Amino acid sequence: MKRLSLFLLVVLCISTVSSCVILSPKKYKALLAKQDSLNVGWSDAQSKNESLEQRINRLKKDTAALNGQIAELRGQFNEMDANYTKLRSNSSSEINKLSGDLKKREQRLKEVEEILRKRDEATNQLKAKLQEALLGFTKNGLTVEIKNGKVYVSLTDKLLFPSGSIIIDEKGKQALTQLAAVLKQQPEINIAVEGHTDSQKITNLGQIKDNWDLSVLRSTSVVRFLTEEQKVESVRMTATGKGEFQPLGPNTTAESRSKNRRIEIVLSPKLDELYDLIKQ
Structure with a gap:
């Protein structure tokens, strides 16, 4: 700024001397x-x-x-691109493996379905066969049903x-003999032989204490008759007592109580083949 002022004064002096004209106060101001x-x-120019x-x-x-962010994003992109390339290279082998697994599962499912079809x-x-063999006993309260894949x-x-006994009478032996012929x-x-009772308490039955005892002893009587006299394989047999706790209906009338007092022989196909498939 000082140089500019000096320059302007010099210019003014030269112009004054050269023209030999004395500036008026007005021009000087x-x-x-x-x-x-x-x-x-x-000053404004310098500030700007x-x-x-x-x-x-x-x-x-x-x-x-x-630029730093772009470089970081470029690195992430390169990493993703490398992963994508790797996945593409591995995808065909993984797809083939999955396809093989699915085929094995489908084959196993078909085998299970075939076993269940054969079971049904x-x-x-x-x-x-049982209905035909036991037809003569249906009037005496014998029924044959299929429930949950079992007879x-x-x-x-x-x-x-x-009444109140655990010894099978002659008519009962006839029915069990017909049944054993089919089972063999x-x-x-x-x-599985299951004994069931009604809910009435037992009285005057000697060593039989309650309905549990009665249901168990009756089921074992049936099992002994089938195995010892009819020669059904013991390894196939199971005897259980259910007591009064799985009734077919309420124990409110003599008729319903009679239905609840029963022996149920539950016949189920062996499913060893199916179990072996499931374990695989």
Whole structure:
């Protein structure tokens, strides 16, 4: 700024000397005013220049930060691209493996379905044979049903036992003999004999304490007759007592109590083949 002022004074002096004209006070003041205006303009220019430099520096920093972010994103992209390439290279082998597993599962499912179909077919055939063999006992309360893939032969106590007894009477032996003839032709059938009673308390039955005892002893009597006298394989037999706790109906009438007092012979096909498949 001082150099500019000096320069202006020199110019003024030269112009004054060269023209040999003495400036009037009015012109001199005008020149001073012009000098001040130039000084202000110079100051404003310098301020603006400094502001622009600050903005340039800020933009440079922003640019550097953006370049860093771009570099980081480029690295992530390259990593993802490498992973994608790796997945594509492995996809065919994994798809082939999954396809093989699915085929094995489908084959196993078909085998299970075939075994179950054969079981249902065998169960229906067994029911038909039993109904035919035991037809003469249906009037005495014998029924043959299929429930949950098993055949249930239900015999009321009056068909098998005298009242309060665990000794099978002659009519009961006839029914069990007919049943045993069918069972001996079906070696793949498991046999469970279940004893059931009504809810009335037992009195005057000697060592038989309660309905539990009565149901168990009656079921074991049936098992002994089938195995010892009719030669049904013992390994296929199971004897259980259910007492009064699985009634067919309420124990409110003599008729319903009679239905609840029963022996149920539950026949179920052996499913060893199916179990072996499931374990695989």
